[in-house]
Amino acid sequence: MAIGVGLLFLGLQVMRQGAASLEGQDWFQSAIAATRGQPMLAFLTGAVLTILVQSSVAVTVVMIAFQKAGLFGQVEAVMFVYGANVGSSVLTYMLASGLTGVARQVALYLVGFNFVAAFLLVPLLYFELWAEVPLVLALVQALSSDAGTQAALVYLVFNMLPAPVLLLVLGPTARMLARLSPETEVEQRAKPKYIDENLPNEPGIALSLVELEQARLIRLLISALDRLRDAVPGKAFDETLEAFDSLASAIDEATGQITAMPGIAGDTYEMLDTLMRIQQNLVTARQAIDGLGGELSHLRRVAPELDFPASVVEGLDTIFHLLSDVANERSEEDVTILKQVTSDEGNGTKSVRNAYLAGESAVDAANRVQLLAATNYCERLIWLCGQTGRAYEKLGPK
Numbered sequence: 001m002a003i004g005v006g007l008l009f010l011g012l013q014v015m016r017q018g019a020a021s022l023e024g025q026d027w028f029q030s031a032i033a034a035t036r037g038q039p040m041l042a043f044l045t046g047a048v049l050t051i052l053v054q055s056s057v058a059v060t061v062v063m064i065a066f067q068k069a070g071l072f073g074q075v076e077a078v079m080f081v082y083g084a085n086v087g088s089s090v091l092t093y094m095l096a097s098g099l100t101g102v103a104r105q106v107a108l109y110l111v112g113f114n115f116v117a118a119f120l121l122v123p124l125l126y127f128e129l130w131a132e133v134p135l136v137l138a139l140v141q142a143l144s145s146d147a148g149t150q151a152a153l154v155y156l157v158f159n160m161l162p163a164p165v166l167l168l169v170l171g172p173t174a175r176m177l178a179r180l181s182p183e184t185e186v187e188q189r190a191k192p193k194y195i196d197e198n199l200p201n202e203p204g205i206a207l208s209l210v211e212l213e214q215a216r217l218i219r220l221l222i223s224a225l226d227r228l229r230d231a232v233p234g235k236a237f238d239e240t241l242e243a244f245d246s247l248a249s250a251i252d253e254a255t256g257q258i259t260a261m262p263g264i265a266g267d268t269y270e271m272l273d274t275l276m277r278i279q280q281n282l283v284t285a286r287q288a289i290d291g292l293g294g295e296l297s298h299l300r301r302v303a304p305e306l307d308f309p310a311s312v313v314e315g316l317d318t319i320f321h322l323l324s325d326v327a328n329e330r331s332e333e334d335v336t337i338l339k340q341v342t343s344d345e346g347n348g349t350k351s352v353r354n355a356y357l358a359g360e361s362a363v364d365a366a367n368r369v370q371l372l373a374a375t376n377y378c379e380r381l382i383w384l385c386g387q388t389g390r391a392y393e394k395l396g397p398k
Contacts, residue, residue, distance in 0.1 A: 042076035046083025056084035081154040089114035101184035105177040117162040190243035215327040220244040295374035308359035342386030352378040
């Protein structure tokens, strides 16, 4: 707490120096001076100026200088800080218009937090003045006589007082935000579906749940490959890889818990070791797909007529779908086909090499390095699918 307050005071001083140019603006001085003796006008002015300047702290530190000059009193200063906080929440809402899912939920919660604080504190200040009951205004005056310190304390009160109230309605608030901004498909796929912090005490059952989550990782890799069909993979590609990372992290944590369970031996230990190797293969495949995306984007930019990107993405998509079938069903036929197409002389490797040879003449020498790098990524992905398929074969039929 003490460190936080100290950083707040330091921030005010830094912003005071950075916002010094505002003090010389006639329009800014006029807006500040007009609030003298008008607490509600001070509130509105603080909100509007924050939206215009896009910094509640910058507006507030300049207000402190004017307060010291006697342009308005303590009551107006408190209301100005309240308004500046509300103005910053309006800015947050405007910036959040392009967000979706959980990110928008967080932004909306911050906006709601500030509006609840204003709804509580503005009437409370008027009640303090009317009933002459020592509340927020009396508190900041008792703690410090310095205008800057008082403003920092008002900020602190504004951001602390609503917390207990909102904690009481946290559940309903979360449900309302989920309705206003539902989780995106990628966010839903990033969350574990079968595992959580309370894993079954039986290692074999817990490992079966991990296996189900790893099958979902493969589907995320397929989604990432599907994004590579676009000329520029873009945001959707990055979000899919982020979802993979989030789910993979949860699987790693679960695997760590299972490793620490007592009584792991025999077949259960073999299953744990195999699933850990599958996990490593999938993480390596994710990195290879990320690298492949960069190389294919470059090749499409320098050689739009090149067939290589579309050809290899289509081939990899087929192989990863086959791997997904093996992970979910592990039929002997699927395992055999996967082993054939991922072998050194299999159709998967041959098609990538043929695509490389066909595209070699379509790019100049300077860009042939990217073509070779993309080919290497493809061959590595095919090899990883083969190794992962063999690991699933070792687990045995379902």
